[in-house]
Amino acid sequence: MPAVRNDADVLRALLTLQRDLALEVHLDRILERVAAAACDLIRAERATIYVVDGDRGELWSRVMSGGEMSEIRLPLDGRSLAATVARTGQTIVIDDAYGDERFNPEVDARSGYRTRTLLVAAVDDREGNRAGVLQVVNKRDGQFADADGELAASLAYTAGIALEHARLHGELREERLRVVRIAEETRHRLARDLHDTIAQTLANGAVSVEVAARRAPQDMPAALVELDALRAKLLAAHRGLRDILFNLRPVVLENGGLAEAAKALAHRLDGTSGVRVEPGRTEALTRLRPEVEAGAFQIMQEATNNAIKHGAKRVTLHAYEKDGETIVRVEDDGAGFDVASVVQHYAQSGSLGLLQIRESARMIGAQLMLESTPGRGTRVIVGIPHVPDEAATA
Template sequence: MPRRSTPRSVPESRTPEHPNGDEVNRRLAALIDVAGTVSRSLDLDITLNRALDKVMALAHADAGGILLYHERSRTLSYRVYRGLSEEFVRKIGRIGLGEGIAGRAAELRKPIISDDIARDPRITRPLPGIEQFKAFMSIPLVARGRLLGVMNISTRDARGFPPEAVSLVSSISDQVAVAIENAQLYEALKRKERTRGDLLRKLISIQEEERKRIARGLHDEISQSLTGLAFNLEAVLATLPPDATETRGKLEEIKTLSIRMLEEIHRVIYQLRPSLLDDLGLVAAVQWLADNYLEEAGIRVSFETIGTERTLAPEAQIALFRIAQEAITNIVRHSNATRVNISVEFKKRSAAVHIEDDGKGFNVEEIMGSRETDRGLGLLGMKERAELLEGRLAIDSSPSRGTRIDVEIPG
C-alpha cells in the first residue's frame, strides 16, 4: 500500500528560526507590496483577484483560490481561483466549517499544510484532477477576530512550502483579510445606498403623481366652480337696475374676491405641476418660475438658453424643474437679491440649470448641516434629487457674496 503523507498544522505565530537580514527585508517588501496592491480598490472581486495573484507569485504556487465564509450557513465557497478547473470548483461547492483541510483551517484559524494533497486523509470527497497537485496550504483570513474566508494555494510538484514561505503568506493573509473586510463593508454600503435610492425614487414618483392628482382636482373642481361663480356674478350684475348701487358694490367685491382666489388656485396648480413643463418643456417652465416668483418680488432677471433645446427624459426634466423651483424660492425668501441670472443649458448627453444671485449669500456647510431648518432640508433634497439620477449639484456661496447653483443631470 502506498504510504500516506502526514498532514501538518502550522500555528499562525510560527516563524522561521533566526531569519537573516535579506529575508527580513524581502518579507517586509512583500508585505508593503501586497498592502499597496490590495488597497487600491474597494471592489471585492478586484481585491480578491489581486491578492490571490500576489500570494501565488510570492509562494511560487501553481494553483490557488480564495473561499469566502458565509456566516449564516457556516460554510465556505470559492469566489476567485487560478489553475483549478470549473468542474473541480463545482464539485467542491460549499465546505462546512471543520470539513476538509480548508474547513479545518477556518475552524482552527491556523494555517494547515499538506505535503501531498491527493493522499491526505482529510480529503473526504472525490475531486476531479486532485492527483495533479502535491503540496497544499490553506490559510484562514481573519480580520479583527472575524473569520472572512480561507486562501488555498498548491503546487504541482513535490517542492512543498518551506517554513519561511508559510510565515510570509500567513503575514500577508492579515493584510488580505483587512482588504476583504473593507471591500465587503463597501459592498454592503453600496447595497444600502441602492436600496435607499430605490426607495427615494419611488417616494419622489409617488409624490409627483400625488401632486398631479391634487392639481387635477383643483383644476377640475374648485377652479371651474370659481370660474362659474365669476360668470354668474357677471350675469347678475348685468341684470341689476341702475339704482341698486349697494347691491352692485357687494357683488363686485365678491366677484373680485372670486377672481383673486381663482388666480391663487392657478398659481398653486402651477406650483404642484405646471402644464408648461409637460406641454412646452423645461425652458418655458423655468421661465414661468422666474416671471411669477422673482419679477413679482421686484427682482430683475436675466434669462438665457444655451444650446439647442430638446425633449428630456421625464425624470430628468422634473428633477431639474424642482431643483430650480427650490433655488428660486430660496432666493425670494432669504437672499435679499436685486438681480438673478438664470440659464438653461442643453448638452449632448445632459442638461443643466445655472442660477446666480447677487444676494447676501450664506455659509453652505452650516446650512447644509442644519437638517432642522426648511432651508437646510431643501438644499439636501436638491442634492439628493440630482444624485439619484447620477447628476451633480454644486452650491457656491458665502456671506455677502451672493450664491451660484449649478445642477447637471444626464438625459
C-alpha cells in the same frame, strides 16, 4: 470547519466559505465567518476584523474569533499596527512581537493575552477604499508563511465586499427615507396651499352668495357689490390654483423643454416680493427623459424660491447646453451664505430646499455645484450629462 491539511483542503474551505457567505445577509455574521476562517485556514489563535469609523477617525474591533471580544478602538493616525496598515495598505508580518518596535504591548497588558506573531492585512472595498483591517495573531505552529499572507489577503477581500454591501445597503435605506420625507413634505405643502387659496375662498364664496341672495330683494346695488367682491376673490383663487398646477407639473416643460420652462418660471415669479426674476441664456435643448427634465426643473424652482426668500434683488435663470451636457443655472445677487456651515447644521435646521435640490440632482444623475459667498450672491449649477440611449426623441 474540519481541520485543514493541504492546498486542496484550503481551496475547498475557501469555496465553502464563499458559498455560505453568498447566502448570508447579516454583516456581523459574515465578518465572524471570515474571522473564524482566518483562524482555521491560517492556523492562528485569534483573528480580529477592525472597521474604519471615518466620523471618529478610528478603527474599532468589530468581530473577533478565538478570544473574548472586548471592543478595542484605535485612532487611525496612531502608532498601532492596525492603524499603520489601515493608512498604508501594506501587509505587515511580525515574527516576534515583543522584539519588534512597531508592536504596542498595551492591549496585551490590558487583556492578559500574549501576542507572539502577527499578520495584519488591509480590508478594501472594490473601489479600493479602505474599509478596515484583518489582524491574525499567533500562528499555532511557528511563523506566518507567504501563503498565509495570500490567504489573509483573500479573506480580507471577502470582508471588504461584505462591508461595502452593508454600506451601500445603509446608504440606500437612508436615501429612501430622505425621498419619503421630501414627498411627505411636498404633499404637506400642497395641502396647505390648497387650503389657503382654494378651500378658504370657496367657503367664503358660499357665504358671499348667501349674503347677496338675502340682500337682493331689498337692496340690489349692495348685492351686486357683494358679488363683485366675490368675483375678484374667485379670480385670485383661480390664479393661485394655476400657480399650484404650474409648480406641480408645468405643461410648458412637457411641450417646450427646460429652456421654455425657465422663461415661463421667470415670467411667473417676476415681481414676487419685489424681486426681478428674468430668463438668462435660454437656448433650445436636446430633450431629456421627462423625469430628468422634471428633476432639473424642480431644482430650478427650489433655487429660485431660495433666492427670492433669502433676500436677492435679481435672479437669473439659465438653461443651455455645453460640452454635451445640459446646464441649468440659477444666479442671484442676494446675501449669499456659508455653504459648508449650512450643510453641517442641516439636519437640525428643519429646512428642505437644499436637501430637495441635492436629492433631485442625485436622482437624475446630475452634477450639482452650489457656489455662494456671503455678500456676493449664490449660484446653483446643475450639469446633466446626455446619456445617448436615455435621451428622449424630441
